[in-house]
Amino acid sequence: MPESALPIPPLFHTSPEDVRALCRSNTAGTVTAGMAAGFIQANLVILPKAYAEDFAEFCRLNPKPCPLVGMSQPGEYDTPTLGRNLDIRTDLPLYRVWRDGVLTDEVTDILSFWQGDFVVFALGCSFSFENAFMACNVPMRHFETGQGVSMYRTNIACTPVGPFSGPVVVSMRPFRSPDLIKATEISSRIPLAHGGPVQIGFPEEIGIIDIEKPDYGARTEIRPHELPAFWACGVTPQAVLAASRLPFAITHAPGAMLVTDIPIPDYENLVSEHSGKII
Amino acid sequence: MPESALPIPPLFHTSPEDVRALCRSNTAGTVTAGMAAGFIQANLVILPKAYAEDFAEFCRLNPKPCPLVGMSQPGEYDTPTLGRNLDIRTDLPLYRVWRDGVLTDEVTDILSFWQGDFVVFALGCSFSFENAFMACNVPMRHFETGQGVSMYRTNIACTPVGPFSGPVVVSMRPFRSPDLIKATEISSRIPLAHGGPVQIGFPEEIGIIDIEKPDYGARTEIRPHELPAFWACGVTPQAVLAASRLPFAITHAPGAMLVTDIPIPDYENLVSEHSGKII
Numbered sequence: 001m002p003e004s005a006l007p008i009p010p011l012f013h014t015s016p017e018d019v020r021a022l023c024r025s026n027t028a029g030t031v032t033a034g035m036a037a038g039f040i041q042a043n044l045v046i047l048p049k050a051y052a053e054d055f056a057e058f059c060r061l062n063p064k065p066c067p068l069v070g071m072s073q074p075g076e077y078d079t080p081t082l083g084r085n086l087d088i089r090t091d092l093p094l095y096r097v098w099r100d101g102v103l104t105d106e107v108t109d110i111l112s113f114w115q116g117d118f119v120v121f122a123l124g125c126s127f128s129f130e131n132a133f134m135a136c137n138v139p140m141r142h143f144e145t146g147q148g149v150s151m152y153r154t155n156i157a158c159t160p161v162g163p164f165s166g167p168v169v170v171s172m173r174p175f176r177s178p179d180l181i182k183a184t185e186i187s188s189r190i191p192l193a194h195g196g197p198v199q200i201g202f203p204e205e206i207g208i209i210d211i212e213k214p215d216y217g218a219r220t221e222i223r224p225h226e227l228p229a230f231w232a233c234g235v236t237p238q239a240v241l242a243a244s245r246l247p248f249a250i251t252h253a254p255g256a257m258l259v260t261d262i263p264i265p266d267y268e269n270l271v272s273e274h275s276g277k278i279i
Numbered sequence: 280m281p282e283s284a285l286p287i288p289p290l291f292h293t294s295p296e297d298v299r300a301l302c303r304s305n306t307a308g309t310v311t312a313g314m315a316a317g318f319i320q321a322n323l324v325i326l327p328k329a330y331a332e333d334f335a336e337f338c339r340l341n342p343k344p345c346p347l348v349g350m351s352q353p354g355e356y357d358t359p360t361l362g363r364n365l366d367i368r369t370d371l372p373l374y375r376v377w378r379d380g381v382l383t384d385e386v387t388d389i390l391s392f393w394q395g396d397f398v399v400f401a402l403g404c405s406f407s408f409e410n411a412f413m414a415c416n417v418p419m420r421h422f423e424t425g426q427g428v429s430m431y432r433t434n435i436a437c438t439p440v441g442p443f444s445g446p447v448v449v450s451m452r453p454f455r456s457p458d459l460i461k462a463t464e465i466s467s468r469i470p471l472a473h474g475g476p477v478q479i480g481f482p483e484e485i486g487i488i489d490i491e492k493p494d495y496g497a498r499t500e501i502r503p504h505e506l507p508a509f510w511a512c513g514v515t516p517q518a519v520l521a522a523s524r525l526p527f528a529i530t531h532a533p534g535a536m537l538v539t540d541i542p543i544p545d546y547e548n549l550v551s552e553h554s555g556k557i558i
Contacts, residue, residue, distance in 0.1 A: 181476055181478075185463065185467040200459055202504055
C-alpha cells in the first residue's frame with residue numbers, strides 16, 4: 001500500500017485495543033479523530049432496556065445517519081463483537097449523561113452510573129471514512145484549519161419509531177473534482193460509516209438555506225472549483241435522542257468515540273486503489 | 280433484486296452467448312447497447328502480432344480509457360475466457376478494417392480477412408456500466424433522446440508506448456445529485472468498464488472549452504441542478520489506433536461491441552444496493 005503524503009496523526013496506526021487502553025487511562029485526549037485507521041469508530045448510545053427495541057428499529061430504518069455497528073445484551077458492558085477486552089464503561093475518553101433530554105454530567109467513565117438493564121448501541125461515525133480519506137491522500141479543509149466539520153439540519157426526515165424522530169443532520173466537506181470522486185468512491189465502500197454522500201453541489205435541495213451558517217460545528221470555506229459534498233452524520237441520533245427527552249440516556253461526548261475492533265471491509269485494497277491519481 | 284422502473288431494452292436479460300448467436304446471424308441489429316446486462320461488453324482491437332506487445336503495454340499503462348478485459352494468443356479466434364463457443368470473426372454485429380490508419384471496409388464478419396498472426400484485444404466499454412445504471416434506475420439523457428452520448432478530447436495525455444499515443448477521450452452524462460452519486464458509486468465498482476468518473480462539474484479542468492460542442496457524438500442538454508460527469512471512453516484507443524497509422528488493424532464498428540461472458544463482479548449486490556433512493 002503506498003504511504004500517504006498527508007500528515008499522519010500520532011495514533012493513526014495504533015490498534016483499536018491499544019487506543020481503548022489509552023482512553024481508559026485518560027491519556028489519549030478527548031477526540032479520537034485520526035486514531036486506529038482501518039477500523040470502525042462509533043457513536044455511543046446507552047438506553048434503559050425499555051427503549052432499546054424502538055431505538056434498534058429506528059437505526060434499522062435509518063441506516064445512513066444511524067448505521068448500527070453493534071448492540072449489547074441488557075447489562076452487558078464487554079460485548080466481544082465490538083472489541084476484545086472491552087469495557088464500555090471506561091473505554092471512551094468522555095461520556096455525557098442525559099436526564100429528560102437535558103445534559104446533566106460529562107464524565108471520563110460511567111462506572112457509577114451503570115445499571116443492569118442498560119443496552120449499548122454503537123453507531124458508525126465519519127471518523128472511519130475520514131481516516132480512509134487521509135490514508136488515500138484526500139485532504140480535508142477542517143483538518144487543515146483545525147476547526148470542526150460543518151454540520152446542518154436538512155429537510156430529510158428520519159423514518160420515526162416510537163419516541164424517536166427528527167431531521168437527518170449532515171456534515172459537509174468541500175472538494176475539488178478529483179478528491180470529490182475519490183471521497184465518494186471511498187465512503188460508499190464503508191456503509192458502516194454512513195456510506196456515500198447524500199448530496200453533492202446543491203445544498204438547497206436538502207433544505208440548507210445558508211451554507212455559511214452551519215447548525216453545528218464551524219463554518220468551512222468553499223473555494224472556487226470546489227463542490228460541497230454532504231454525508232449523513234452521527235449528530236442525527238444525538239439530536240433525535242435529546243428531542244425524545246427520555247428519562248435517562250448516556251452517550252459519548254462529541255468527538256470522543258468508541259474505537260471498535262471491527263475492520264473496514266477490504267481496507268487494504270480500498271486504500272491501494274484510491275491512493276493515487278484518479279487517471 | 281428490485282425491478283427497474285425504467286424501460287428495459289428487449290435483450291437486456293438475454294445471455295451473452297445468445298446475444299452473440301444473434302450477432303453471428305446478423306439479427307441483433309448493429310448496436311449492442313442495453314444487451315446482456317450484468318456482463319462486460321468490450322471494444323475490439325485486432326492487430327498483427329508485431330504490434331501486440333506495445334499495445335498490451337499501452338493498455339496496462341492507461342487502464343481507465345483502455346481497461347484490458349482479455350487478449351488472445353496469436354491466431355486464436357475462440358478465446359474461451361472471453362466467451363463460450365466464441366468466434367471473434369463472426370460474433371460482433373459489425374467490424375471495421377483499417378489500412379495505414381484509413382477505414383477501408385465495414386463488414387459483418389471478418390472471416391475473409393483473418394490471418395494466423397492476429398492478436399485480439401477486448402477493452403471494456405461503457406455499455407456495461409450503462410446497463411448497470413438502467414438496472415439501478417439511473418436515467419440517462421442520451422437514452423431518453425435516442426441520440427448518442429457526447430464525447431470530448433481532453434488535455435489528459437495517455438502514457439505513450441511505441442506507436443501508440445494521444446489524448447484521453449471522455450464521455451459525458453449530466454445528472455442531478457442523487458443520480459450523480461449513484462452513477463459514481465456504481466461505475467467505480469466496475470473497473471473493467473472504465474471505472475468511476477474522471478471529472479465532475481468543471482469540464483474546463485480537463486481542457487473541454489465548449490461543452491455544447493462535443494468532438495464525437497451528439498450534443499447533450501445539461502439542465503438546471505444537473506452536473507456534467509465525465510468518464511474515460513473507449514473512443515480513446517480507437518483514436519490512438521487511427522493516429523498510429525498501422526499498416527493493418529480491425530476494430531468493432533461504433534456501438535457494435537463484443538458481448539463477453541465475463542460477469543460484472545458482485546453484480547446482484549451492486550444492483551440491490553443502488554436500486555432505491557440514496558437516503
